[in-house]
Amino acid sequence: MIITRASAMTALRQALSDNAATVLLGPRQIGKTTLARAIADERDGSVYLDLELDADVRKLEDAASYLRSTAGRLTVIDEVHRAPHLFAELRSVIDERRRAGQRTGEFLLLGSASLDLVQQSAETLAGRVTYLELAPVGPLEAQGAAIPIDALWLRGGFPDSLLAGDDGASLRWRKNFTRSYLEREVPMFAPRMPATTIGRLWTMLAHGQGSLLNAARLGQALAVTAPMVGRYIDLLADLLLVRRLQPWSGNLGKRLVRSPKIYVRDAGLVHGLLDIATLD
CATH class of the missing domain: 1.10.10.10 (Winged helix-like DNA-binding domain superfamily/Winged helix DNA-binding domain)
Incomplete structure (x- = not known):
């Protein structure tokens, strides 16, 4: 059985169309990764990074160069609260892309802890980020399934x-x-x-x-x-x-x-x- 999170998908698409970066918050196992992968599958060439994987962490050792290489593609970064240093790099890359005319739908950041992640992103990505919280499955979604x-x-x-x-x-x-x-x-x-x-x-x-x-x-x-x-x-x-x-x-x-x-x-x-x- 599949639970369709249609309203969450719609809200996430809207957030990506409004700003360069979107932060999707929610506790573990609530479905953030599933939702993010579904959105990524809609966009050609999307990049997905999971910061619990050493291989993906190594890709971001030179974060500025790697993020610049993904221009024009949606980049999803899961467990982003594990790498707070990324936010300064993201600000720089987002501002570069803005000057090139790319203003929305660049980064989707997933995290499981709200306060630290909101503070870290707000300090560096003010005016560049939209926040969404993924809640547990609700009555209408359950009814649909x-x-x-x-x-x-x-x-x-x-x-x-x-x-x-x-x-x-x-x-x-x-x-x-x-x-x-x-x-x-x-x-x-x-x-x-x-x-x-x-x-x-x-x-x-x-x-x-x-x-x-x-x-x-x-x-x-x-x-x-x-x-x-x-x-x-x-x-x-x-x-x-x-x-x-x-x-x-x-x-x-x-x-x-x-x-x-x-x-x-x-x-x-x-x-x-x-x-x-x-x-x-």
């Missing part, structure tokens, strides 16, 4: 989880997903933060899905300070795993001091963290 809404709610919108052979396989996929994030992504993006503690916090947030953030209570349960809880949540939000819903108030001053609500961003991950395997 004839997937029952109950299955989407239980398994969540990560394609591999949603399309698993049965509920048990889906739950195992989600548990392996959370484990890999704690063992790989947390040490990579925040080497000084204890992955075990962040995992416990992630589960506690799932238990309190949609409740007001009480950092002091969470900190007491985790034996850390409330500001440290805030930094842990910042990391989970940066990895696009949780969302802060800021309070609304007509008084901006009150809005800034009131507590937000915290949501784990995918229903399937909530159920995986809570070990809920079936609708029963």
Whole structure:
């Protein structure tokens, strides 16, 4: 079964037509690479680089020369957050191409961590970049693929989880997903933060899905300070795993001091963290 991400494809095509560079953000395994390859297949001569592969990293040892050699072709760079030095080179190449009349659809950059990537690109690519976030599969996309809404709610919108052979396989996929994030992504993006503690916090947030953030209570349960809880949540939000819903108030001053609500961003991950395997 194939889930058609038609709305995401349309948004990505529009972004590429608006600016020289597009940054596509989303957690791992959400479908960024599949979407990017589909877009690349539409354009003759597109170049795809994965910075988890040593061979592709070596191609960018002289990044300026290599990127200049791809003029006139869409260049897709996956895992771009692994090479922050590239952004300065990209700015130079984009400006050269602008002077030559090439102003849009030059680079598609994929990343799994929003804050660092947005900051890095904003510092050097201001006015040259469009940001898009790829969300989990939604109800309309599931309906288009004839997937029952109950299955989407239980398994969540990560394609591999949603399309698993049965509920048990889906739950195992989600548990392996959370484990890999704690063992790989947390040490990579925040080497000084204890992955075990962040995992416990992630589960506690799932238990309190949609409740007001009480950092002091969470900190007491985790034996850390409330500001440290805030930094842990910042990391989970940066990895696009949780969302802060800021309070609304007509008084901006009150809005800034009131507590937000915290949501784990995918229903399937909530159920995986809570070990809920079936609708029963």
